[in-house]
Amino acid sequence: MDMSAINPVLLLASLMVAATPILLAAIGELVVERAGVLNLGVEGMMITGAVCGFIVTINAGSPLLGFAGAALGGAMVALVFGILTQVLLSNQVATGLALTLFGLGLAALLGQSYIGIKAPVIAKWPVPLLSDLPLIGPILFNHDPVVYLGILIIAAVWYFLTYSRAGLVLRAVGENHDAAHALGYHVVRVRLLAIMFGGACAGLGGAYLSLVRVPQWTEGLTAGAGWIALAIVVFASWRPWRLLLGAYLFGGVTVLQLNLQAAGFALPVAYLSMAPYLATILVLVMMRSGRAPGSLAQSFHASR
Amino acid sequence: MNTPLLRLEGLTKAYPGVVANKDVSFDIQPGEIHALLGENGAGKSTLVKTIYGLVKPDAGQMYLQGASFEPAEPRAARAAGVAMVFQHFSLFDAMNVAENIALGMENPPPQREIAARVRLVSDQYGLPLDPTRIVGELSAGERQRVEIIRCLLQDPKLLIMDEPTSVLTPQEVAILFETLRRLRDAGTAILYISHKLEEIRALCDAATVLRLGQVVGTCDPRATSAREMAELMVGSSLHVPLKAARAQGEVIMTLQGLSAKAPHRFGTALRDIDLTVRRGEILGIGGVAGNGQDELVAALSGEIRTRRNTLMMQGESIGHLGPNARRRMGLLAAPEERMGHAAAPDMTLTENALLTAVARQDLTRRGFVRWGKARDYASAVIKAFDVRTPGPANTARSLSGGNLQKFVIGREIMQNPVVFVVNQPTWGVDASAAAAIRQALLDLADKGAAVICISQDLDELMEISDRFAALNGGRLSAPRPAQGLSVEQIGLMLGGAHDMEVAHVDA
Numbered sequence: 001m002d003m004s005a006i007n008p009v010l011l012l013a014s015l016m017v018a019a020t021p022i023l024l025a026a027i028g029e030l031v032v033e034r035a036g037v038l039n040l041g042v043e044g045m046m047i048t049g050a051v052c053g054f055i056v057t058i059n060a061g062s063p064l065l066g067f068a069g070a071a072l073g074g075a076m077v078a079l080v081f082g083i084l085t086q087v088l089l090s091n092q093v094a095t096g097l098a099l100t101l102f103g104l105g106l107a108a109l110l111g112q113s114y115i116g117i118k119a120p121v122i123a124k125w126p127v128p129l130l131s132d133l134p135l136i137g138p139i140l141f142n143h144d145p146v147v148y149l150g151i152l153i154i155a156a157v158w159y160f161l162t163y164s165r166a167g168l169v170l171r172a173v174g175e176n177h178d179a180a181h182a183l184g185y186h187v188v189r190v191r192l193l194a195i196m197f198g199g200a201c202a203g204l205g206g207a208y209l210s211l212v213r214v215p216q217w218t219e220g221l222t223a224g225a226g227w228i229a230l231a232i233v234v235f236a237s238w239r240p241w242r243l244l245l246g247a248y249l250f251g252g253v254t255v256l257q258l259n260l261q262a263a264g265f266a267l268p269v270a271y272l273s274m275a276p277y278l279a280t281i282l283v284l285v286m287m288r289s290g291r292a293p294g295s296l297a298q299s300f301h302a303s304r
Numbered sequence: 305m306n307t308p309l310l311r312l313e314g315l316t317k318a319y320p321g322v323v324a325n326k327d328v329s330f331d332i333q334p335g336e337i338h339a340l341l342g343e344n345g346a347g348k349s350t351l352v353k354t355i356y357g358l359v360k361p362d363a364g365q366m367y368l369q370g371a372s373f374e375p376a377e378p379r380a381a382r383a384a385g386v387a388m389v390f391q392h393f394s395l396f397d398a399m400n401v402a403e404n405i406a407l408g409m410e411n412p413p414p415q416r417e418i419a420a421r422v423r424l425v426s427d428q429y430g431l432p433l434d435p436t437r438i439v440g441e442l443s444a445g446e447r448q449r450v451e452i453i454r455c456l457l458q459d460p461k462l463l464i465m466d467e468p469t470s471v472l473t474p475q476e477v478a479i480l481f482e483t484l485r486r487l488r489d490a491g492t493a494i495l496y497i498s499h500k501l502e503e504i505r506a507l508c509d510a511a512t513v514l515r516l517g518q519v520v521g522t523c524d525p526r527a528t529s530a531r532e533m534a535e536l537m538v539g540s541s542l543h544v545p546l547k548a549a550r551a552q553g554e555v556i557m558t559l560q561g562l563s564a565k566a567p568h569r570f571g572t573a574l575r576d577i578d579l580t581v582r583r584g585e586i587l588g589i590g591g592v593a594g595n596g597q598d599e600l601v602a603a604l605s606g607e608i609r610t611r612r613n614t615l616m617m618q619g620e621s622i623g624h625l626g627p628n629a630r631r632r633m634g635l636l637a638a639p640e641e642r643m644g645h646a647a648a649p650d651m652t653l654t655e656n657a658l659l660t661a662v663a664r665q666d667l668t669r670r671g672f673v674r675w676g677k678a679r680d681y682a683s684a685v686i687k688a689f690d691v692r693t694p695g696p697a698n699t700a701r702s703l704s705g706g707n708l709q710k711f712v713i714g715r716e717i718m719q720n721p722v723v724f725v726v727n728q729p730t731w732g733v734d735a736s737a738a739a740a741i742r743q744a745l746l747d748l749a750d751k752g753a754a755v756i757c758i759s760q761d762l763d764e765l766m767e768i769s770d771r772f773a774a775l776n777g778g779r780l781s782a783p784r785p786a787q788g789l790s791v792e793q794i795g796l797m798l799g800g801a802h803d804m805e806v807a808h809v810d811a
Contacts, residue, residue, distance in 0.1 A: 165412065172396050172407050179394035182358065183408055184378030291398060 006259045012139045012252075016147055019251025021046070021205040021213065021222075023150045025229035026236075026243050027157055028201025034161060034238055035194035036174035038297035040096025041081055042202050043226025044103020049074040049203025050210035051107040054114055054217045063122045067146065067207050074203020075196040077103055082195035086188045089299045104220065111217045119215040122146075146208050151244070153201065158240035170194060174293035177300040187300045202226065232280065237290025250280040307370045309334040309493045310355070310386075310462055315364035317350055324350035325361070326517045332462065337484060337494045339504040339525055341537055342514035343734035348497050351514070352464050355495070356388045357381040369461075382410055387455035388464040389448065397440035401450050404439055408454040418457075425456050429483045444593045445476040452483065463487065464495045469503060473592050474762065474795040481507055499537065499735060500763075501530035515539055538736055552770070553583030556754050557635070557723050558616045564599060564608050572596040574603060577780045579773070581723065581754040586745065588769025588786060589758040590798055596778040597727055597758050598640065604725045604756070605637035606630045617723065632663045634722030638712050640731065640758075642705060646712040649701040653693065656700050657682035657715050664719045681718070689714030690740065706733040710741065717744055724748060727758045742768050762794060774798045 025042050032039050039045075052073030057066030081099045084090045125148070127141040161167040172180045173190045181187050209225065210217050228250060236242035253276040261272055308331035315328040324347045332338045342348045353359040355366065357375030366373040368384055375381035378388075395404050402419050406412040413421075419435040426433045431449045439450060448468060455463055465484075469477045484494055484507065496508055504511060504525045511525045513536045521536045559579040566573045574596050581587050591597060602608040604615070606627035614623040622630060627637075639645045647656045658667050658678045667678045682696035689710040693703055700708055713729055729745065730738035746768055749755050758775075759765050765772060766786060773783035774797035781797045 165406075168399075168403060168406060171399065175396040175398050176394075179396060180407075182378070182390060182394040184357070184382070185407075294397060 006263055009135060009138050011255055011259060013142065014255045015248060015252040016140070016143060017213070017251075018255050019247040020147050020150045021208045022225055022229045022232065022250060023244065023247040024146075024153065024205035024208065025202040025226055026232045026247060027150075027153050027240065028198035028205075029229055029233045030236070030238055030240065030243055031157060031161075031170070031201075032194050032198035033233055033296060034174045034293055035170050035191050036177055036293050036295035036298065036300075037085065037191050037195055038092050038096065039078070039081055039099070039195060039198060040093060040230065041077070041099025041103060041226075042198075042229050043222055043224065044100035044106075045074045045077050045199045045202035046103075046206035046209070046226045046229075047107040047220070047222045048077045048103045049206030050221060051111040051114075051206075051217060052203065053207025054119060054210040055110065057119055057211055058114060058117060061120070063120060063211055066211060067204060070203040070207030071200040072203070074199040074201070074206065076199070077106070078195050078199020078202070079192070081199075082192045085299065086191050086195070089301060092297050092299070100226070108219045111219065114217045115219075117216060119211045119217075121215075122212055144212060146204070146212065149204075154240050154244050161240070171293070174295055177295045177298070181300070181302055187302075191300075202229075205229070228277075228280075234292075235281065235285065235287075237287070238293065239290065242287070246280060246283075249283055250276050253279045306333075308332060308367075309369060310373070310495075311367040312351075312355075313365045313367070315351065315354060315361045315366070317354060317359060317361050323517050325354070328364070328514070328517070328519055330512045330519060330522065332493050332495060333510075334461070334493050335488055335491045336509040337488055337496055337507055339508035339511035340495060340497045340514065341499065341501075341504065341511055341533060343499060343537055343736075346514040346537075347517035348514055349466065350517075352388065352466060352495065352497060355381070355462075356386060356464060379410065382408075382458060382460075385459070385461035386464065387458055387460035387462070388466070389451045389455060389468060390466055395439050395447055395450060398438065400436055400438050401433060401442075402435040404450055405435070405454045405457065408451075409458060421457055422453055425453050429456065429486055430479060431483060443595075445472050448472070448480070452480075456487075460492060462493045462495060464497070466497045467499075468496075469498065469500060473798045474791050475799060476592075477503070501525075501533050502763075504533070505530060513537055534735060538734075550584045550750055550770070552585050553752060555580050556583050556618060557581050559604070560614055560616070562603055562610060562614050564603055564610065567599065567602070567608065572599055572778045574599050575778045577778075579756075579780060579783075581756060583752045583754055584749050585771065586749050586755040586757055586769045587783060588765035588772045589756065589775055589780070590760070590762055590765050590772065590794065591758075591775035592798065593760055595775045596780075597775060599778070600775065600780075601637055601639050601725055601727045601758065604635070605639070606635075628663050631660065631719075634664075634720075635725070636660070636664075636716040636719060636721040636723070637725040638716050638727065638729070640727040642708050642712060643701065647700040647708060650699055652682075652699055653686065653691075653696040653703075653711060654679045654682040656711070657685060657696070660715060661719055682715075685711060685714040685718050688718060689744070690737075706737050709733050710737055713741055713744065717748055720751075721748070721753055723754045723756070725756045725758070728761075729757060729759065730761065730764060731759075738764070762791075772797075 025046050029039065029042050049070035053066040053070030056069030057063050077099065081095055084095050085092045122144045124142055125145045131137045131141040161171060169185050170190055173185060173187050177187045206222060209221055214221055232243055232246040236246045257272040257275045261269060310332040313329050315325050317325045328351060340348050350359055354361050357378045357380055373384060375384065402415050402422065405422060406418055412418060422433060422435040431453060433446065433449050433453060439447060468480060472480065488494060498504055508525045511523050512519055513521045515537060559577060562574055562577040564574040572595060603610060606625055610623040612621040612624045617633060617635060622633060643649045658673065661681055662668055665681050667674050679696050686693060686696060691711045692707050713726065716724060729741050745755050745757060757769060769786045771783040772786040772789055774781045776798060
């Protein structure tokens with residue numbers, strides 16, 4: 001075994017890349033849940049985004065358009081969920097699970113003729129000046145633009161929820177939808193918008209997998225990342241910065257265990273593979289757990 | 305005569321199967337406190353929701369200061385100067401006071417400025433409130449202050465208050481009335497909804513009485529007796545429960561040194577509670593909501609278990625027993641929350657009857673339900689307690705609050721309890737049904753059962769209890785004979801060691 005083969009700088013840099021898809025999907029779901037909706041279809045929205053992003057990128061030749069298409073695709077399947085649960089008042093848990101199955105099937109269908117094609121490489125965007133810093137530069141400031149976008153979205157969501165009027169209304173809707181309705185806020189409208197935002201973020205996360213991480217289209221390439229994102233939202237107590245921590249932890253241990261495997265670490269592969277899940281659950285459970293939004297997963301109907 | 309602030313003309317609103325408001329017309333003058341009286345289901349809530357823009361009337365017009373007023377949503381009503389304090393508070397537990405207030409305003413200033421204005425208004429009207437506190441941790445009185453201040457910050461012309469005093473101590477009611485009078489003197493009109501007649505006589509300048517959706521009379525509450533108003537409201541003469549002198553028997557249940565941790569984050573810990581009840585006695589326990597009522601009921605019913613010897617009944621230690629074992633011994637309880645605690649909303653009345661009566665009414669045989677017998681029992685409860693429902697096959701959710709309350713209380717009383725614990729027996733129940741429930745509790749005690757009645761309605765407790773104790777912050781005061789207790793003494797018992805902040809009113 002040769003531990004010196006593991007380069008800590010590279011490790012930390014690839015941690016940020018590994019965490020990005022989950023991070024994106026999870027921050028979207030966080031907003032959805034803060035609005036009081038439980039959408040278990042993250043996996044389905046991610047893979048729809050993955051295939052949409054891939055198709056658009058190949059046909060239009062631009063990864064930028066590809067990511068936009070992925071966000072749109074994710075938002076559209078999320079809108080199906082939104083109409084079913086918010087307008088037709090179907091059960092959120094069942095509909096979310098159905099959305100996952102639907103998304104997996106839809107993506108497989110759409111992606112049939114794209115199997116085996118390689119996605120164009122997305123150039124890195126080193127941040128001027130900052131990327132020249134020793135150590136910190138290559139770890140933090142030498143990535144593709146979507147990594148920065150992920151962190152920006154986290155910061156934006158945190159600011160939105162904490163300081164903006166609209167964020168306050170969104171939290172109010174999630175906390176007590178009857179009271180929010182009595183005060184004259186449009187519960188269903190707020191929730192639909194939140195659900196679409198969640199879908200768009202999940203779509204971005206999926207596209208990051210198919211365009212950057214893998215980077216090609218294969219069926220079922222999300223491989224449960226959507227479920228991890230769901231779990232991280234809960235363990236992060238519905239708070240954006242904790243969510244960032246949870247995603248990086250998960251990404252970090254994933255990258256570390258891959259490196260350990262490559263270095264021939266004397267532990268069966270099965271244990272190494274489960275390490276990211278165990279570590280994430282352990283750390284997030286140990287942190288003080290928060291309170292779920294008061295109206296989470298309840299259907300809202302104005303007459304009740 | 306000058307233009308009224310708000311004129312209602314022929315307002316009508318029908319829901320499938322019910323006419324909630326029928327041709328309702330009356331005027332509210334600027335700077336008057338106008339009472340809207342009526343029993344539950346008389347259409348008061350629908351009417352105020354119409355004024356506040358939550359409900360669109362089928363017919364009729366409203367005029368605000370002479371101009372046509374048709375708010376499409378609460379925002380429009382708020383913009384026109386109509387504000388409302390809800391009966392079931394429209395507050396968000398997990399948020400702080402300032403955030404809650406910002407949510408009720410049209411164009412809220414930044415948080416810091418809200419905090420400053422909250423402090424200003426709370427000083428002005430004697431409503432002390434810290435804008436940074438989390439609402440879930442406030443008492444009911446403080447929560448109401450949040451709602452009131454939220455309204456006041458918008459300088460309303462008309463303030464609607466829906467049953468504002470139902471959760472307050474006498475001292476808090478005094479503070480509230482003082483605030484409302486100051487508001488009136490500053491020119492704000494108040495539409496005050498209540499069925500507590502003495503309050504209306506003390507506070508209001510005019511009154512409109514609703515019955516079955518129609519205006520059945522208007523009166524000057526200062527010149528009309530409470531009895532006359534009650535009869536207008538009910539439409540017949542009111543039956544007042546009779547409290548006969550009862551012989552009190554031996555001690556039947558003893559609770560000693562009960563302490564319990566708060567069961568959830570917004571709960572109250574019970575601290576060292578001692579209590580004894582005798583046969584034929586009604587022990588009234590007063591206190592503002594959230595001072596340990598739910599927890600005390602849970603500890604008595606068996607939902608919270610304690611050490612074996614903490615609770616003794618008829619010489620046996622039962623502190624460690626669960627609810628069904630206690631029921632078998634004759635200790636029955638009816639918790640406050642009807643939907644979801646006292647009754648399972650989506651199950652039928654038969655099933656709900658079965659859930660608590662299974663042990664004492666012998667409703668199973670070798671593990672199988674005796675449905676016929678269960679149905680008969682449910683029907684008997686419905687008949688004896690005048691529950692208005694087509695039959696025992698209807699779900700609990702389909703009943704109105706008052707009817708369901710009669711059912712859940714009747715279900716326990718018909719099992720002939722030895723000790724009966726009831727929390728808020730008449731919450732949200734109209735006057736005649738409330739009288740019937742109180743009479744049933746008195747009859748139960750006459751038959752030799754011990755009754756522990758927990759309530760926030762002090763008039764009710766004074767009407768039926770033999771001894772009175774108060775819960776405050778999870779502690780129970782020493783019980784005192786109910787006869788001859790003055791309102792001030794009760795208020796002090798309820799306040800416990802806490803500062804009631806009465807002084808701020810004069811400040």
